[in-house]
Amino acid sequence: MAFRECDSTSSLNGCSFNNSLYRLVDFLFWVAVALLIALLTGGVYFLSRRRGGTASVDWSKAIWAAVDLAVIVLAGFTAVPAFLTQGGAIVTSGSSFGFNSYDYYLNVPITSTRSSSLVGSFESNIPVDVYLLNTSIWDNSFGPYCPLNTQALFANSTQGTLDAPAPRGSYNLIFCPAFQPPNQFDVVVRITAPIRLFS
Numbered sequence: 001m002a003f004r005e006c007d008s009t010s011s012l013n014g015c016s017f018n019n020s021l022y023r024l025v026d027f028l029f030w031v032a033v034a035l036l037i038a039l040l041t042g043g044v045y046f047l048s049r050r051r052g053g054t055a056s057v058d059w060s061k062a063i064w065a066a067v068d069l070a071v072i073v074l075a076g077f078t079a080v081p082a083f084l085t086q087g088g089a090i091v092t093s094g095s096s097f098g099f100n101s102y103d104y105y106l107n108v109p110i111t112s113t114r115s116s117s118l119v120g121s122f123e124s125n126i127p128v129d130v131y132l133l134n135t136s137i138w139d140n141s142f143g144p145y146c147p148l149n150t151q152a153l154f155a156n157s158t159q160g161t162l163d164a165p166a167p168r169g170s171y172n173l174i175f176c177p178a179f180q181p182p183n184q185f186d187v188v189v190r191i192t193a194p195i196r197l198f199s
Contacts, residue, residue: 032073039066089194091120096190097175101126105146106175106189109135112166112197118173120195123159125188127178130154130162135170146176159192166197 090110097106110118118132129152133142142148154160156178175189 029073032069036066036069036073039069089120089196091191091195093191093194096188098186098188101177101185101187104177104187106187108173108175108195110166110171110173110197112168112171114168114199116166116197116199118162118164118166118171118195119193119198120191121159121161121193122175122195123190123192124175125158125186127156127158128154128187128189129156129176129178130160131172131174131176132164132166133172133174135172138172138174146174147178148174148176161193162195 129147131148131152153164177187
């Protein structure tokens, strides 16, 4: 769950995503998986010992505990993501993305199933240009270099509130450094209100 797309075609040094709530859920999920494996292994062990006539332990309790834990883990796959996406958010509030300033960008893919508006807000540690492009235009007309030669939703901004039309289709929300300095440095874009499609 902690993974979110943070893409740059020329991303030699990568692009990092961080959301503390997602990381906590990831940690708890893997703890639950480890406990589930341990309980199942114990249940199988006690079952084999009982069949051999060498165990008087009631292994069924371990099996039922494993089943209960498995149900909790499976429920977590549906309930927890629904909670974390804050009612349909594409990117949740509090998420932050870090990438390099030299020919790098942040790309958030979006799919709109009906005519909608893209809403949300952001802040960044340096001025950025923000674009919302149809995926076909992004794929066919632009490379991995910033800034882009097209109209920006925000130009040279360190914060902004999104309210852009998003008819049915696939889009790319692009964050680019507003200028290219002679030296590379990290750009951090933080989502201050959930980015979502609003009909």
